[in-house]
Amino acid sequence: MTDFIDIHTEIAELRAELSACLLTRKERADALQRIENLLAAVAQTRNEAEGG
DSSP states (O other): OHHHHHHHHHHHHHHHHHHHSSSOOOHHHHHHHHHHHHHHHHHHHHHHTTTT
């Protein structure tokens, strides 16, 4: 359960960074990719928890 909370915390932090910080194109692309990876991990975890 802690991992799940950590993932959502990291997603929230990355979204805040994207909206409030000046980032280079690479930093922005890296942050967006990290969010996509984290969301995929959340979806996979939910799928496994549901027995699928």
